[in-house]
Amino acid sequence: MPIAAYQDGNAQMGGSPFGRRRFPLRVRRHYLDAMTPVNGEGGPGAGHPALVVVDDDDSTRTRVANGLRRRFGLDYEVVECDPQGAHARLAGMRDARTDVALIVANAHLKAGAGTDFLATTRDVYPTARRLVLADFGDNWIMPSVARASTLGQVDHFDYLPWGEADEHFLAAVGDILADWATETGQGEARMTIIGERGEPEFQLLGEVLQRWQTYPVAMLEAGTPQADKFLSDHGIDGPLPIVALADGSKVLTAANMTKVSDMVGAGADARSTTYDVAVVGLGPAGFSAALNAASEGMRVILINDTFSQASSSPMIRNYLGFPAGVSGAELMRRGWTQALMFGAIGRIGRRATGLRHEGGRNVVPLDDGSEVTADVVMLAIGVEYRRIGVASVDRLIGRGVFYGYAAGDAQAMTGTDVAIVGGANSAVQAAAHLARHARSVHLIVRGSSLVDSASDYLVELVDALPNVTVHLNSEIAEAREEQQLRSVTLRDRTTGAVSELAVAGLFILIGAVPRTDWLPDELARDEQGFILTGDECPMVPGSEQRQLQYETTIPGVFALGDVRSGSVKRVAAAVGEGSAAAQQVMRYRARLGAPREADSERATREPMPVRA
Ligand SMILES: Cc1cc2nc3c(=O)[nH]c(=O)nc-3n(C[C@H](O)[C@H](O)[C@H](O)COP(=O)(O)OP(=O)(O)OC[C@H]3O[C@@H](n4cnc5c(N)ncnc54)[C@H](O)[C@@H]3O)c2cc1C
Incomplete structure (x- = not known):
């Protein structure tokens, strides 16, 4: 549900005025300033997420990095590394708590394949996007890129840019960064929703707007300092729930889906x-x-x-x-x-x-x-989605329990332990995706083998992920709560033995x-x-x-x-x-x-x- 808020405070319904460049506002503003002087080495410094360019060919690396600096330098720090020093550099950045949005590697590194190098960066920066670049026409590497992408080691492929201002290349990177910002919640929220916890309309607005649209939405609980600040900054007063565009140019009080629908597209x-x-x-x-x-x-x-x-x-x-x-x-x-x-x-x-x-x-x-x-x-x-039929689980829908899985859900699960119920492709795919964000992922499968229900390549993919545990012959017997989901009880379907699993999120994907x-x-x-x-x-x-x-x-x-x-x-x-x-x-x-x-x-x- 795109809402492009112009800097003059007007809102345009229905899509980015820049077409395919779907930058968060902060980044898009920079796009308008593309003619500003090029940043020097290192970009704007700490506090900005980094784009890391890895290549052992100096001139190619500089061409890629300079292009990124020209276009994204105001909002991202562009870091150049050769493959030998890259791991130490990434570890140092992690210790300094620098976010990394994108790691770019040449497909042909002297030390080996760029895809292999990128695979090794996943442990350090699981949520960074990984882009492998090849010379135009080097299509023979496609099978290995396809395999790396299937195994979640590489997210994107492109050809090396022709020069520093290669529009197609930079636009593709812009799309990747917009996806990264949305998925990790780094983009500035386009819309803010303020309401009382547990209020049905607030919950519905959150579910529809957060899960359905791809632009970041901020959900703020009434009475929190962030909610109070947003309301006072924009001079907003009125009955909850409140839905407002980020710049306060459009505000709905006592909001419901009909009003929001009118605001965004009717x-x-x-x-x-x-x-x-x-x-x-x-x-x-x-x-x-x-x-x-x-x-x-x-x-x-x-x-x-x-x-x-x-x-x-x-x-x-x-x-x-x-x-x-x-x-x-x-x-x-x-x-x-x-x-x-x-x-x-x-x-x-x-x-x-x-x-x-x-x-x-x-x-x-x-x-x-x-x-x-x-x-x-x-x-x-x-x-x-088919229901699980466990009353204590269904009571927690929206409070840690979800039917289905949307990529936007991952952000809320960052650093937590989560469980997914289901053994078919959709559940396994969700497990692989969540593994990038969650501390641990438990895949709960009724059958005795994942191979019977999911595609081989997906089974191979989760097998390779150290933070995914597959529980075969298992089902959920109960869920425990303290306002939010706290843990689930697992029952072994062959022995009847039960065990407790502490999880903050439970995603149910058991067919439709x-x-x-x-x-x-x-x-x-x-x-x-x-x-x-x-x-x-x-x-x-x-x-x-x-x-x-x-x-x-x-x-x-x-x-x-x-x-x-x-x-x-x-x-x-x-x-x-x-x-x-x-x-x-x-x-x-x-x-x-x-x-x-x-x-x-x-x-x-x-x-x-x-x-x-
Ligand atoms: C996790 C997952 C991964 C998938 N991956 C792939 C993939 O990689 N490639 C692929 O080709 N396919 C994939 N699929 C399958 C694909 O998503 C579906 O085949 C496709 O979305 C079907 O499209 P549809 O328009 O028929 O229905 P849907 O996409 O399901 O859309 C139906 C819409 O109707 C709305 N609706 C239902 N009832 C009402 C009502 N009474 N009033 C108003 N609105 C209503 C629903 O809210 C929904 O928005 C995947 C599916 C899942 C679940």
């Missing part, structure tokens, strides 16, 4: 209730459907409750166009910006609670009591089921609850006409992505379905003889204001 006509298309669910399928429908001129509203499964993926490596991988949260952030740019309107933090077909249209009631009417409803609601029980009976589903579409739908007696491929048994209701029976559960597949379904929606509406009411509303809308 646009001027958010209160309108009639649309051409209502997309329910904003994951890859919903975003793709929304932006494709909006790009065809349809008036689209997006309705979403919490966050997409895709946001749970710390790194998606199999999506076209991102050779170095992309975090699910970043992909969703871009999808949001793109959908808004095509004119879609967002209703975020709202749950669809029903669906009825009346008067040739479809009506979707929302959990705030409002209703949305549209010719077409596109259901892209994905699947929901479709969440379709709120939909009407006329919407045909398979025995597991996935929605039937196209030829899978039962024939309507007396009718020869088959549904379109993504059409359901209710006229004008389409289903796409993971919630559709028989779908391929992948990001790329969901995006493809969204795009194809949008085309079918056009055919469906043409049959109806659209344009209709919503289109005439659009025709009378005010033209978009133009900045002077």
Whole structure:
């Protein structure tokens, strides 16, 4: 949910004015000052996170380091090392409590492969991003880079920059630093939320905004010195919870998701209730459907409750166009910006609670009591995490217990002991990611072997991580608390023996089921609850006409992505379905003889204001 706050205090909805350079404000300000004099050796000194460049070729190292200084020197200290001295230098920096954001190494060091060197830095600086650089065309090293990246030894690959001002290289580093800042909480918060601990709306705002968006959000408990300072600095007073942009230019008191939704993306006509298309669910399928429908001129509203499964993926490596991988949260952030740019309107933090077909249209009631009417409803609601069925665990949801895992959760777990329940790829992936931040990670698996449930490369990855312990044949019997989760009781499923594990966080990833029980009976589903579409739908007696491929048994209701029976559960597949379904929606509406009411509303809308 991007909010770009201009330095003049105005807020622009829907994305960075610098497009792909998604710097925290502090860093972005520096980008504006790119013409300021170049920093000297060593940069601004202690207190700033470091970018460490390791190469035994002096001229290449200087070229890379000088480029980084020119672009990032105001906010990061750029440190040059040869491989022989690098470990001592890194250890010294750790002792001096200097943060390291990025370690860059040439793939061809005289002493060996750059990937091997980078692997050895993980113990000293687990949260630093690791970037390996190769000469253009040296593609033969790709298999070893791919392996190192699979094993979590290297995070990013790029070609060596042509010169000190190689824009593509510097932009790629900017993206890496923005991800690092978001993940480690180093970026300046874009939005501050102040509320009472345990208050449901405060908790909901935190969950949705922290987990769903990729910009840093500060959650402050009312009455703490930080909260008091923020309120007095910005002259804010009023009922809690309070949501404010970092510069205080926009403030909501007695905030709830409807108000926040209006603030961040609903646009001027958010209160309108009639649309051409209502997309329910904003994951890859919903975003793709929304932006494709909006790009065809349809008036689209997006309705979403919490966050997409895709946001749970710390790194998606199999999506076209991102050779170095992309975090699910970043992909969703871009999808949001793109959908808004095509004119879609967002209703975020709202749950669809029903669906009825009346008067040739479809009506979707929302959990705030409002209703949305549209010719077409596109259901892209994905699947929901399966519950663990232990009451003491579920009582602690949001207080140390989480269903699913988003990369943004890692920061809160820094230096703590955590447990993950589950043995499939998503749980193992989460364990590997959390291992960079947490002191120890316990993976609790019901089965007798991880190999049966997770991909070989992921099993190999966690095997290599010294702070991950796998507990086979195990399950959670109970959770203990003192306001927050304090420990869990593990039960050995073969012997019945129990043991206590002190943990501050418990992430449950034990599979997913479709969440379709709120939909009407006329919407045909398979025995597991996935929605039937196209030829899978039962024939309507007396009718020869088959549904379109993504059409359901209710006229004008389409289903796409993971919630559709028989779908391929992948990001790329969901995006493809969204795009194809949008085309079918056009055919469906043409049959109806659209344009209709919503289109005439659009025709009378005010033209978009133009900045002077
Ligand atoms: C940890 C993890 C890692 C993964 N890694 C990869 C990977 O590397 N590569 C890959 O290709 N795939 C990966 N996947 C799978 C991929 O994320 C899914 O296939 C994809 O997100 C499905 O997209 P979708 O749009 O169908 O549903 P989702 O992404 O689940 O989005 C559904 C949205 O609908 C909302 N919603 C649900 N019900 C309602 C309602 N009633 N009202 C309003 N909103 C509602 C949800 O809050 C959610 O935001 C991963 C999944 C997980 C969990």
